[in-house]
Amino acid sequence: MSVKHSLLALLERGPAYGYQLRAAFESATGNTWPLNIGQVYTTLNRLERDQLVEALPENDSGQRPYRITESGRRQLAGWFASPVQAADRPRDELTIKLALAVTTPGVNVADVIQRQRTATLRLLQEYTRLKAAEDNAELAWRLVLESMIFRAEAEVRWLDHTEAVVARTGLPAPRAYDPEPGPADRPEPEILRENR
Amino acid sequence: MSVKHSLLALLERGPAYGYQLRAAFESATGNTWPLNIGQVYTTLNRLERDQLVEALPENDSGQRPYRITESGRRQLAGWFASPVQAADRPRDELTIKLALAVTTPGVNVADVIQRQRTATLRLLQEYTRLKAAEDNAELAWRLVLESMIFRAEAEVRWLDHTEAVVARTGLPAPRAYDPEPGPADRPEPEILRENR
DNA sequence: AGTGCCATGTAAGGAGTTACATGATTCG
């Protein structure tokens, strides 16, 4: 989803060809989020098919630039205007891992938490070092970096909190599956069912 | 990735069939992260192909339970033992959106931030309400809920921070693409290049 | 002449989604 809209956003700055779009994307994210070049071309093909971009004639150097269309501009405006919702977000692997760890027999939960904490702290230190080293970097890259810092900090806090909760309440006794699983007893919260 | 390992974790509690696995997964996440039933079956097929699980004989009720294998147990242990790395995480859509917003002509960045802030705050309130309402819920679901709360809080803080940064420094002048894009001038940080 | 970068793509597969199809059972 985001690559499609990212390419539209980059094309809003002016026509560009695939290789250039990848460079622009990676530059905006400080070269930390590499963008697969193959995906750029396949995404551009889908965008062209959906008439959100149009191909310009190939130039002498063998470059095939694209231009955003009016329809693409509307699509892009819609993206910026609509907030990212809960249902848009992918399931977080760490959250799932710990949620399952507490009900999986034979798993040392405190150990899992500590290993993750160490890894995340190390990441956080690296981010902080980068931020100090490149304080006058591009605004976009700075925002990405700070986003990662805020998220990593929150993750460490959650890990610490979770460790305390688990230590306090202990783990539930592992039980096998009911031979006859009953109906779900907890209704799905409305807010999470939206946009589906 | 996480569905594969989630199924292995659920099967570690004992043999189960597809429908049961979906119910168990959704129950562990408080029915907030619906798991597609079709994907359960296709994932089980891949797991069986890779000999991480084995199919048990179909019973009278037409249920086809699976059992985790020794190889599957090792795979699962490896998952729990290795922390989630930076490279494993998907690109965050909101981060990309704002990073691109600041270099896309005609975008009202403050507006984008405010819309997102409102949406995230509303989510946060809903999560908080849920937590209060189900304080004695399953541990796994509680962890998931708290994870989402910590993340939403961090997001609001980052949004506020970003709003301040943008207000203070202003937006960079939009410029078109260089006719001849030079080589990348910022080396990719080592820590982010790992595990690729 | 060879290495490396620029620039375009394709192939194959995993992961995820929506949608559809099919039968059995259960419950009002």
Add this chain to the structure above:
DNA sequence: CGAATCATGTAACTCCTTACATGGCACT
């Protein structure tokens, strides 16, 4: 009887990744 739920699956598609193929051009 009909509707809902249980239970299994397939099809089509998007998204994303790794890997490979091809050709031009620049630099040593």
